[in-house]
Amino acid sequence: MDIEKYKKDSENFLSRIEKEYYLHFSGQKDSLNLSDIYNEYDSLFLIENFNFFKDLKDKSLGEDKKRASYLLKFYTECYLERQVKDLVDKMAEEEAKAVIEIEGEKVPFRYSEVLLSNEPNRKKRDFIEYKRNQKVAQSFNINLIKYWKTVHKHACDLGFSSYRELFSFLKDEDFNRLESEMEKLLSKTRDLYEKNFGHLLKKELGIGLEESKRSDFSFFKRAKKYDIFFKKGCLIDLFRETLSGMGIDLDKQSNIYLDVEERKNKSPRAFCCTVCIPQEIYLVVMPTGGQDDYEAMFHEGGHAQHFASTKSSLEFEYRFLGDNAVTEGYAFCLEHLMQNKSWLVDMLRMDPAAADEFVYFSNTIKLWFCRRYAAKLKYELKLQDGTDIEGKDGLYSEILTSSNLMEWPSENYLKDVDEAFYCTNYIRAWIFEAQLNDYMLNNFGYSWYKKKKAGDFLRELWSYGQKYNVQEILSQLGYKGLNINYLIDQLVNGVAGGK
Numbered sequence: 152m153d154i155e156k157y158k159k160d161s162e163n164f165l166s167r168i169e170k171e172y173y174l175h176f177s178g179q180k181d182s183l184n185l186s187d188i189y190n191e192y193d194s195l196f197l198i199e200n201f202n203f204f205k206d207l208k209d210k211s212l213g214e215d216k217k218r219a220s221y222l223l224k225f226y227t228e229c230y231l232e233r234q235v236k237d238l239v240d241k242m243a244e245e246e247a248k249a250v251i252e253i254e255g256e257k258v259p260f261r262y263s264e265v266l267l268s269n270e271p272n273r274k275k276r277d278f279i280e281y282k283r284n285q286k287v288a289q290s291f292n293i294n295l296i297k298y299w300k301t302v303h304k305h306a307c308d309l310g311f312s313s314y315r316e317l318f319s320f321l322k323d324e325d326f327n328r329l330e331s332e333m334e335k336l337l338s339k340t341r342d343l344y345e346k347n348f349g350h351l352l353k354k355e356l357g358i359g360l361e362e363s364k365r366s367d368f369s370f371f372k373r374a375k376k377y378d379i380f381f382k383k384g385c386l387i388d389l390f391r392e393t394l395s396g397m398g399i400d401l402d403k404q405s406n407i408y409l410d411v412e413e414r415k416n417k418s419p420r421a422f423c424c425t426v427c428i429p430q431e432i433y434l435v436v437m438p439t440g441g442q443d444d445y446e447a448m449f450h451e452g453g454h455a456q457h458f459a460s461t462k463s464s465l466e467f468e469y470r471f472l473g474d475n476a477v478t479e480g481y482a483f484c485l486e487h488l489m490q491n492k493s494w495l496v497d498m499l500r501m502d503p504a505a506a507d508e509f510v511y512f513s514n515t516i517k518l519w520f521c522r523r524y525a526a527k528l529k530y531e532l533k534l535q536d537g538t539d540i541e542g543k544d545g546l547y548s549e550i551l552t553s554s555n556l557m558e559w560p561s562e563n564y565l566k567d568v569d570e571a572f573y574c575t576n577y578i579r580a581w582i583f584e585a586q587l588n589d590y591m592l593n594n595f596g597y598s599w600y601k602k603k604k605a606g607d608f609l610r611e612l613w614s615y616g617q618k619y620n621v622q623e624i625l626s627q628l629g630y631k632g633l634n635i636n637y638l639i640d641q642l643v644n645g646v647a648g649g650k
């Protein structure tokens with residue numbers, strides 16, 4: 152095989168896929184047509200390439216081995232996706248067209264989530280959630296069962312006992328170890344969570360944790376009372392100003408295409424598409440205001456900064472592939488400003504008491520998410536262990552309910568699942584970010600976002616793309632790899648200290 156050609160074609164393939172996502176989710180193209188792109192690049196994903204890259208990885212050493220393993224993971228993920236490409240397009244189209252009936256009106260399924268998070272009446276929330284779950288159970292799950300069964304079969308055909316075993320090998324991660332680390336997080340934060348999340352839920356919604364449901368969280372997180380600080384019209388300027396404090400001029404970054412145009416079918420949630428790294432990065436935003444809108448913008452803005460700062464001289468594997476916990480960690484790094492009191496006071500002009508209250512709220516939300524991901528990992532390891540997927544809906548509901556202590560519907564047991572165990576990227580990224588944040592506080596202080604030196608430091612890290620995994624970056628910064636205690640401490644201090 153001509154590897155250089157393979158890499159060039161793969162880069163073109165990924166550019167096309169990213170562009171297709173960009174056009175569809177920014178509301179400029181109704182259909183999402185991935186299968187045509189897959190067909191065009193079919194030769195990349197021939198079955199024999201699996202053994203080629205596997206052998207290459209086995210026989211190589213050092214950097215060559217690393218690049219081969221990045222290629223093998225890329226190849227395998229796309230190979231599996233290719234087997235279900237028509238189904239994926241079909242599911243996306245069905246979901247985009249799906250409607251549910253609420254109070255005599257037909258509401259698009261995707262939009263009903265926005266409706267749910269804005270609905271103060273609990274009975275109405277229950278009803279929207281019920282209709283959404285019914286749609287999932289009656290329409291979407293049929294294709295999802297087909298999707299997962301097909302993907303599982305192909306994982307086994309590649310010589311692995313399960314999808315889980317395949318991805319543990321491809322990602323070179325010990326899933327059991329990560330699961331037990333997250334068990335530790337769950338047990339160390341349980342009382343804290345019950346007390347503080349329970350207290351806030353009662354205070355804001357008048358609902359006790361013991362009688363709460365997942366749909367209550369959507370409304371809780373929306374937190375309209377903070378809208379006065381997170382105005383729709385200020386989001387982009389705030390992002391620009393924050394970067395400027397770090398010596399980064401967003402207006403001079405001609406490789407970041409900031410798409411803020413309002414379009415009917417544009418995703419209400421901000422997202423980032425990496426069409427060419429670093430030359431063509433789309434940061435797509437449709438500001439709606441509210442704390443969760445700001446949070447999403449800073450998260451996606453972190454991805455955009457990372458890839459826009461990546462050195463163009465790096466090889467394809469280090470620009471496009473590698474450990475995605477790295478980019479998620481950089482995204483969390485900017486997102487984490489939402490829990491930084493002095494940033495809220497300096498940049499958002501909150502008074503200190505309001506900032507304290509918001510930081511407490513925001514940290515509690517973060518704790519909720521970390522606990523949810525601990526449960527997701529636990530469940531997904533069981534879902535993907537090689538046994539039959541059908542009938543695992545009860546297990547899903549039971550595991551998610553036991554970590555977030557909210558009644559969790561079972562219908563999403565196949566939909567609320569991350570492909571390729573992407574959930575471990577978020578978990579590792581939270582741990583990575585907690586350590587990176589520790590480093591930045593020690594070196595640049597609490598107001599690091601106002602220091603050019605901190606900006607220079609981040610740009611230096613960003614410039615390596617995903618050449619180094621999170622463990623390697625941390626050891627370069629003087630840490631002994633990932634250490635979950637930093638995340639646990641961050642959560643405990645943020646919640647207990649903020650009350």
Ligand SMILES: [Zn+2]
Pocket residue numbers: 450454478479482
């Ligand atoms: Zn992200």
